Amino acid sequence: MFTTASTTPQKILQMFAAILLFAAVMGLILFIASRFTGKRDRAIAALYLLPTVLMLSVGLLYPGLRTIYQSFLDASLKSFVGFDNYTTILTDPEQLTVLRNTAFWVLLTPFVATGVGLVYAILVDKARMESFAKALIFLPMSISYVAAGVIWKFMYEFRPDQQNIQQIGLINQIIVWLGGKPQQLLIDSPLNTFLLIAVMIWIQAGFAMTVLSAAIKAIPDDIVEAARLDGVSPWGMFRFVTLPAIRPSVVVVLTTIAIGTLKVFDIVQTMTGGRFETSVIANEFYSQTFRSDNRGLGAALAVVLFVLVIPIVVYNIRQLRRSEA
């Protein structure tokens, strides 16, 4: 039953079994920990760390190391091919397109989304109906990437320029209203990649706005008052008061969106399936591993993704520490 749950009741039962198991393990740890009360803090700390370490090594460390190992193997993971898979990623024209697209995504999304979120947060700050205005831009955040992809696929939908045929996509209808011809928005490269990026920005701007708005509100009033008394211009206020005060938040938002963007998969998969030169690393990793049966190359792509994410994560954590200190 626990290996092949296929009906809903079975799955729910399975879920409860997992929760019970978790509770049992935690209970056991708490019980053992209670035996050591007050005597050896380190032992207790170690006990509490044990499940995390155990799960991280089973769920992250081991698969991670295995993926790195597999990235040096051939398509069927049978023989060693050295750096061939990495060479493919860096030389094959199709893989280069993937890298180029990923670069577009990572360079554009965080900055544009944060910029839009920041401007919006400042504009609506202390305005009338602030919470309503914020809700408007925050709503997309609550939609899954797949749903967002589906929605925007309709927005970009193309119908031919023929008699009796109506556009059903909003963007193309606007183009037609303005006197233009309907465009194959999702097919023409590299335009299509930017249109996909727009979807990500649409989602992430809400996140940026929320965090930055909270940071702006946390700026002590006396600083703002003092600046006002000194007769600072609105731009000066932004440049010399607001921005320095919320800098740690801006960095966290930028890096968080950057990490999310590097891993973007759902939007591309839903909207183009990576066709028409829109694939990104995470999507290419999936299609090479599971569809193309080229597991070595898939593993190498996963490693590349991992390597690209690391510096951002490190920077993110350092900034977090600094802002806490």
Place this chain on the structure above:
Amino acid sequence: MPEALYDIGSGMFVQRGSSRSRIALAGALSAGLVFGLSACADGGDSETSTPGTSLAAIDCSPYKAFGDIKGKEVTIYTGIVTPEDTPHKESYKPFEQCTGAVIKYEGDKAFETQVLIRAEAGNPPDLAFVPQPGLLQRLVATGKALPAPAEVAANVDKDFGADWKAYGTVDGKFYAAPLGANVKSLVWYSPKEFADNGYTEPTTLAELKALTDKMVAAGKKPWCAGINSGEATGWPMTDWMEDFMLRLSGPETYDKWVKHEIPFNGPEATAALDAVGAYLKNDAYVNGGLGDVKSIASTTFQDAGLPILEGTCSLHRQASFYAANFTKGTKVAKDGDVYAFYLPGQDATTKPVLGGGEFVVAFTDRPEVKAFQTYLSSSVWANAKAKVSSGWVSANKGLDIANLKNPIDELSAKILQDPKAQFRFDGSDMMPAAVGSNAFWKQSTAWITGQDTKTTLDKIESAWPK
């Protein structure tokens, strides 16, 4: 290429088969959403009994030979999900009644990847329904699949052609008996338009060309096509090319091409793709009701044939399972709104047929499993299945066409059973995954959006695993 069979009667459709067919569906928005919801509602092996014809009892003697298997369980794992699973379960009842064995059915849309994982992890089902010979080979390579029992082999020798047996054979050993089948060499048209204009079903490729030109002269854009299918975008184009490869160079050359005994980018393949281009890259011929040549890439395969109903398109090449895509209330019959004719061969004497199907492979050899495998490979089962389903055929020669319910199934069965028919399995389902479910699709898509034939074929050739 999806080995999808559809429930035409209800207008619902569910795909079975290759992973692309599922992706195909997910990619198609409007249909995909509706389908997703309905499919989520029932994910698996509910034991609900369904209204339908209750089947007559069968002769149990072939299964008695396996001993007393009363109360024993056989597990099946397959990509065939609701609502198509219902007729399957229904068709097992005569076997369950006479032997007392219990069949546990598990349908999973992620079948193609999961079955490999389960086999490799040592947790395979008793039986799996495999929709691609290429996947069968990968399953055999795990070392967990078992050769078919002698009783199954005997049934297959009796009721199936040697070609079908060959698709279930890996390295000279027979593993998997054919289950269902579908026909891809079909061209959909409007019988009314044909009658009104005096068009007749072409019987040679030259006649097909002449018919097309006649339609163009009448101011029409005769053909409509669409290859968009999310991640699987491009597969309908590979079917087009395979059909023409089969027609222009013959089945033997086609086999060599599929097995890569001749290069993918040789003169035969070039001729085939150029022949497709003469239709699909010709602005005078496409894309009826859908736009220009490029719109073939953006139109979903589900939508591509619908302009026939609106009268803006006259011809659409797509498999038998396309029947379910027509809007509810559309009569699919020779005297109805839409019907199909066999995509003709070079001349009227040759009848190459492109198609697909699924195969039953076993991972255990307990008596009850062998007994059920034997039942599934028999013409008794094929006829029982035909009686309870709609939108289903088999290549089983013992299948009585009178048992089939709808006209397109009858047409498919007739094409499959035609003694002149030279059936060939969908080539991309047999090629290595790097080609068959990646480069071939991707490059076909690039080809229709402007890439030339040579570059396209060269790129696919270079993607072939060394």
